[in-house]
Amino acid sequence: xxxxxxxxxxxxxxxxxxxxxxxxxxxxxxxxxxxxxxxxxxxxxxxxxxxxxxxxxxxxxxxxxxxxxxxxxxxxxxxxxxxxxxxxxxxxxxxxxxxxxxxxxxxxxxxxxxxxxxxxxxxxxxxxxxxxxxxxxxxxxxxxxxxxxxxxxxxxxxxxxxxxxxxxxxxxxxxxxxxxxxxxxxxxxxxxxxxxxxxxxxxxxxxxxxxxxxxxxxxxxxxxxxxxxxxxxxxxxxxxxxxxxxxxxxxxxxxxxxxxxxxxxxx
Amino acid sequence: xxxxxxxxxxxxxxxxxxxxxxxxxxxxxxxxxxxxxxxxxxxxxxxxxxxxxxxxxxxxxxxxxxxxxxxxxxxxxxxxxxxxxxxxxxxxxxxxxxxxxxxxxxxxxxxxxxxxxxxxxxxxxxxxxxxxxxxxxxxxxxxxxxxxxxxxxxxxxxxxxxxxxxxxxxxxxxxxxxxxxxxxxxxxxxxxxxxxxxxxxxxxxxxxxxxxxxxxxxxxxxxxxxxxxxxxxxxxxxxxxxxxxxxxxxxxxxxxxxxxxxxxxxxxxxxxxxxxxxxxxxxxxxxxxxxxxxxxxxxxxxxxxxxxxxxxxxxxxxxxxx
Numbered sequence: 001x002x003x004x005x006x007x008x009x010x011x012x013x014x015x016x017x018x019x020x021x022x023x024x025x026x027x028x029x030x031x032x033x034x035x036x037x038x039x040x041x042x043x044x045x046x047x048x049x050x051x052x053x054x055x056x057x058x059x060x061x062x063x064x065x066x067x068x069x070x071x072x073x074x075x076x077x078x079x080x081x082x083x084x085x086x087x088x089x090x091x092x093x094x095x096x097x098x099x100x101x102x103x104x105x106x107x108x109x110x111x112x113x114x115x116x117x118x119x120x121x122x123x124x125x126x127x128x129x130x131x132x133x134x135x136x137x138x139x140x141x142x143x144x145x146x147x148x149x150x151x152x153x154x155x156x157x158x159x160x161x162x163x164x165x166x167x168x169x170x171x172x173x174x175x176x177x178x179x180x181x182x183x184x185x186x187x188x189x190x191x192x193x194x195x196x197x198x199x200x201x202x203x204x205x206x207x208x209x210x211x212x213x214x215x216x217x218x219x220x221x222x223x224x225x226x227x228x229x230x231x232x233x234x235x236x237x238x239x240x241x242x243x244x245x246x247x248x249x250x251x252x253x254x255x256x257x258x259x260x261x262x263x264x265x266x267x
Numbered sequence: 268x269x270x271x272x273x274x275x276x277x278x279x280x281x282x283x284x285x286x287x288x289x290x291x292x293x294x295x296x297x298x299x300x301x302x303x304x305x306x307x308x309x310x311x312x313x314x315x316x317x318x319x320x321x322x323x324x325x326x327x328x329x330x331x332x333x334x335x336x337x338x339x340x341x342x343x344x345x346x347x348x349x350x351x352x353x354x355x356x357x358x359x360x361x362x363x364x365x366x367x368x369x370x371x372x373x374x375x376x377x378x379x380x381x382x383x384x385x386x387x388x389x390x391x392x393x394x395x396x397x398x399x400x401x402x403x404x405x406x407x408x409x410x411x412x413x414x415x416x417x418x419x420x421x422x423x424x425x426x427x428x429x430x431x432x433x434x435x436x437x438x439x440x441x442x443x444x445x446x447x448x449x450x451x452x453x454x455x456x457x458x459x460x461x462x463x464x465x466x467x468x469x470x471x472x473x474x475x476x477x478x479x480x481x482x483x484x485x486x487x488x489x490x491x492x493x494x495x496x497x498x499x500x501x502x503x504x505x506x507x508x509x510x511x512x513x514x515x516x517x518x519x520x521x522x523x524x525x526x527x528x529x530x531x532x533x534x535x536x537x538x539x540x541x542x543x544x545x546x547x548x549x550x551x552x553x554x555x556x557x558x559x560x561x562x563x564x565x566x567x568x569x570x571x572x573x574x575x576x577x578x579x580x581x582x583x584x585x586x587x588x589x
Contacts, residue, residue: 053485077488084482088346091478091532101479104472105488157487 002065004029004161004192005050009059012042012049018057019045020216027194029160032187034203035196036227037213038237043196044085046213047165050194051082063161077105081159083150085166085196095141095149096134099124102156124155128182144175151182161192169198180206201253204228205246212236228252269536272529276543280328283547287324287554288316292561325457326448327553327567328546330508331518333460335545336467338519339526339537340501343474344494345404351520352505354411355498358514359418360389361506362441366425369433375447378440383510389414390502394495404481443515443568445553456511463504464542470497471534478532515568517575518545528582548575 005027013019020042027033035043048054049061052068061068063080081102090098102124103117113121125131128148133141141149147167154162164183168176176199184206187193197203203210203224210227212220219236220227230243233254240262242255288300293315303316337352345354353359364385368378392414397407426434473493476484484494505519526541549567552574556565 048482051482051486053482072488073485073490074488077486080486082482082486084480084486086480087483088478088480093475093532097475097533101472101476101487104476107472109469109472154486 002029003027003062004064005194006062006065007046007049007059008062010046010049010056010061011058012045012054012056014045018216020049022059023217025211025218025221027192029192030187030190031209032183032193032207033195033209033211034207035194035211035213036198036200036203036236037219041213042216043213044165045216047082047163047194047196051080051163052076053082074105077157079160081154081157081162083154083162083164083167087150090138090141090146092137092139094134095130095136095138096121098138098149099130099134099153099156102153105157120156120158124152127155127185128152129178144171144178147171147175147179148182151179155186159191161194162186164193164195166196166198168202176202200228200233204251204253205249224251228254230254269530273540273543276540276547280543280547283551283554284324284328287327287550288320290554290558291315291320292557294558322448322450322453323445323553324550325453326445326512327550329453329457329460330445330512330515331522331545331547331549332542333464333504333508333545334515334519334549335522335526335541336464336538337501337504338523338545339534339541340467340474340497340504341519342523343478343534344497344501345408346478346480347404347408348524349520350408351517352501353415353514353516353519354408355393355502355505356389356411356414356418357386357502357505357509358516359415359422360385360387361509362437362514363418363421363425364388365440366422366429366437369429369437370425373433373436379510383506385418386502386506386509389418390499390506394498394502398495439566440513441568442566443513443571444566445512446564447511452511456507460504460507463500464538467497467500467504468535468538470500471538473497474534474537475532513566513568515549516572517579518549518571521575521579522548524579524582 003026007023007025010023011018011021023046035046037043045054049056052061052071055069063071063076068076099121100113100117103113103120107117125134128151130148130152133145133149138146138149151167168179171179180202183193183195207224210222210224211218212227212232214236220232228243229252230241233241233243240257242257243252244255245251246253285297285300289295289297295312295316299312300316303313334352341350341352341354342348361382364381364383365378367385368381372378393407393411396410470493473489474497476487476489477494522541522545523537526537526544530536530540549571552570553567556567556570559565
């Protein structure tokens, strides 16, 4: 399959601070890729470059084979959607109106919502199970509902590829799984999904590919079984952990080992 | 539902306008006002109404509307509910320009032009700093605040040099003074500002999106160019009224919140409703200022600042947040 997102010799950072240096990465169309790695490893910076929000210091980002900086932003937004990690305190927009913001790149100035727009709204709400929230105010939702609505807003863009920066980090396990299930469903319908995940186990369970970043470089890259392996995870996070297989899914999962037990050994 | 609110707002605006035409040192009845407009009555009443009160009312409506829309724009662009048009240094620059002009001349137009140039210089400085620094809205707010402090020091310095009657004149202007209204001026200013407000409405979706943060806006295809265009539209919407009518405070801060309360957060409704509300509020403030303590005229800016503040606090306390 063709690469939909590509970073070539990417160096990026903020001002004088370089976060990512010389990174090469290619995501194929239709992949579900999870980005994992310790805090400060450059996951969010990479995401900001991949969405075209942050201009690289060196190197290039390509979307669908074409340099991202050559795209008109609206054209890009019709194919690539992003759910940023931080959003300001939400305004009291109706959920319906907020999700419709996702149609912005498809709409003209004076055009009323077309049947196409309304269909996108309906299917985004249906896929995320947010139909019942449509007439409520964004500012009144719980954290989990809000994150689901943010996701629905991105889906209304009808993108080929969606990039999410820690979509589930502050959610409880039920809400996290619900969001991940929506992403899995989206992936099964052919979309490319790239998500920064703090939870290695969610990455392992849902993604087809796990990309581990450390100090601004790709530390490991492969299937969950290849990457979620105790030597790699221990080296990635400089910690001690145990990796086992989830008997239901057959995917590896990680257990932390508390500091007080580390020197005991197994034998 | 929204349509009903618009109708109500327009009816209220008409009522307030009529009230403004009636009130003054000579109080006219609505019947007398209608007689002047629809044939018949002339003479003194006609002179007062058509020569003084009507242009002044039109000026108040225009200035109030554009300051409020400017406030809407800056609250969206800066993602800060406490932002108002003057955060960009518009008022400080204008005051400094006007005080500088007062050193040389005491006539109105050179002072207005100097005030306008002062505003532009201040806005340009804030703009360039935030462009250089990559448009963090915080850095924009802070550079505006820093610049305003510097400019007000400059104004105080000039005041210490100026003769006291000139200081008084500049001070009166600083408080917001609508007495300069003449038809020609109002017509030209009105056409320009109405066009800018129209342009703002065209940007309603971009403003909706920008309110949710830069990264969000970027992912939807709203560019920095849109943000900077809005910045200049908002700055012009404040600079022109300030140059002509002085620093009328609080309208640009309060009215957007009131509009949001009645018409919701979407800018498609926020911009027109803020324009209606701002027009209404300033016309009312001017009428109150003219009639409160005759023969003195209390500048409209004093009224908007005082009553606007009280009103704002009441809303804040009753609603527990705006």
